[in-house]
Amino acid sequence: MYSKLKSAFIELSEQGRLLEKEVNITAKQLSPREAIGETLRKDFPLLHGKESLMQADFKGALGQAFTDMPGNFNGKIKEILDLELSNNGERALFIATLNAVMRYMNRVDKTIHCKNEAPELCANEIVKNIINKYGSDITLGIIGFQPAIIDNFSKNLLPENIRVTDLDNDNIGKEKYGVIVWDGRKMEKEIFKTCDVLLATGSTIVNNTLEQLTVNAEKYKKPLYFYGTTVAGPAAVLNLERLCFQAS
Known part of the structure; x- marks a missing residue:
């Protein structure tokens, strides 16, 4: 399955000549307000540190991925494509970036988590x-x-x-x-x-x-x-x- 995603990502990147472009990914345990806003319901896993939201920013297009292994990355798309995807942290980096790039190229929408009500x-x-x-x-x-x-x-x-x-x-x-x-x-x-x-x-x-x-x-x-x-x-x-x- 990940081989299919990598192949699609490589093809997409080559079409857009994106392999040398910088991609900035920021991952941290967001505050409740940052992650999901103000909600009446208080038992979302995101509000209790069970998960973190990783966000990739590619030329203003944002993609996100939930993970229990957040981390920081600053680099190029080709570095993301070189990841072995052997743990949740690497897979989250890859997926967040894929979502951001596909959003940038108008291949997907609704890549940013909803908030409040x-x-x-x-x-x-x-x-x-x-x-x-x-x-x-x-x-x-x-x-x-x-x-x-x-x-x-x-x-x-x-x-x-x-x-x-x-x-x-x-x-x-x-x-x-x-x-x-x-x-x-x-x-x-x-x-x-x-x-x-x-x-x-x-x-x-x-x-x-x-x-x-x-x-x-x-x-x-x-x-x-x-x-x-x-x-x-x-x-x-x-x-x-x-x-x-x-x-x-």
Whole structure:
């Protein structure tokens, strides 16, 4: 999967003669206001230091990626393309830069995380989109703890018809909005077996679990959607279904 992304990135860079251009990437643990603004809901992982938001700036075009291994970089695109992508930090650098460059070349949009009341509005739109297409009697799988999405679905579907997996030990086994959170490492196949439709966080492209999700979706013949800004560029390159309504 990353070989496809690298090939697409190289082709894009060659078309735009960008390989020698400087790209500035800044990564830090943003303050709540910087990351997501002022929200009534206080259990977003971003607000508790579980993740950081890495941002790449390429000639004013911004791309972002969530990661648990933030770092700083100043250099050229060809240096990004030389990364081995062996850990979450390198993959986040690569994805943030890919998103920024694709945004610069008008290949993708909605690469900047939404703020304030917008995450709640986006969650509501995602719920409406899925229910309008598949009905309200489905069993839904949500891969990755995103409280606004889980809460909004729990108000529109029966709690027993919602499955949630996560990799954070602080969430696993806990009841969140009427739903017990499963261990994503142990239940990655079970959630596909037992659900009609799957919705996954786009940050799976950084923690290197996205490819297995697509394999399971194909194996069990289940529709799979990704949400968020991290997956903006990868979704376009890999022809993935993406839901992201309030990002800029």
